[in-house]
Amino acid sequence: MNIISEIKISPESVFLNGTLISSKGITELYREYVGNYPKFFKMDSLCKLGFIAAELLLRDFSIEEKEDCAIVLFNESSSLITDRNYENTIIDPENYFPSPALFVYTLANIVTGEIAIRHKIFGETSFYVTDEYDESYMESIVRNTVLTSSPSMILYGWVDYKTENDYLASFKLMKN
């Protein structure tokens, strides 16, 4: 399999295949490149980041081409920012109103599901929470995915959201 495209999104810049295409934030990217998927606004920050990164890599492929795509993602913060937001809805006994909409995003791997739903992908999906960004570790997991499930396409990479000023999505798309 060969890497056919890659994207890197940070608060400062968006690089698609090495070319700077934008310096906009995540919501502005959604409005510019997607704009017709209201569920985006219900997602947590991690999912929004992963969703828009995947969108920019997968939007030119047909449903048939994407059908057995594998999705393998990694980060170091898991869903911590959403975990904390949810905690804030239950921390005060006098104001105890657990939010179902926040609770459903208190798992990092939900982002793989959001991408799969959007692109009608039925391939293997997995999410790994690691100590740090480690390209060689990610590539070893991806190689293992290729050997065990033989997808025709793999979307893999790092998607980590700490704060609105500190996030990174760095995805690569591999294809036979």
Next chain:
Amino acid sequence: MDNLIDQLKKQIIEVLNLEDMTVSDIDTDAPLFGEGLGLDSIDALELIVLLEREYGIKLTNPAEGKAIFKSVSSIADYVSKNRKK
């Protein structure tokens, strides 16, 4: 009742993150689920929390939910008759 309907619409837009929608975009009598606003099961749970937090209404019978959450109009009717705050 009109004030309550507008208030409910604003609260629904806020708690369900219906970005790009305004009060005037929501048809008071249109179905909230399936067609209409196309809300889902998680949205339904958020609406239950909304009624408890804002109006002191605790729904104990899940079977009531379908009729109560049929539209903004039906929610307003139920809230006006059962609100504790």
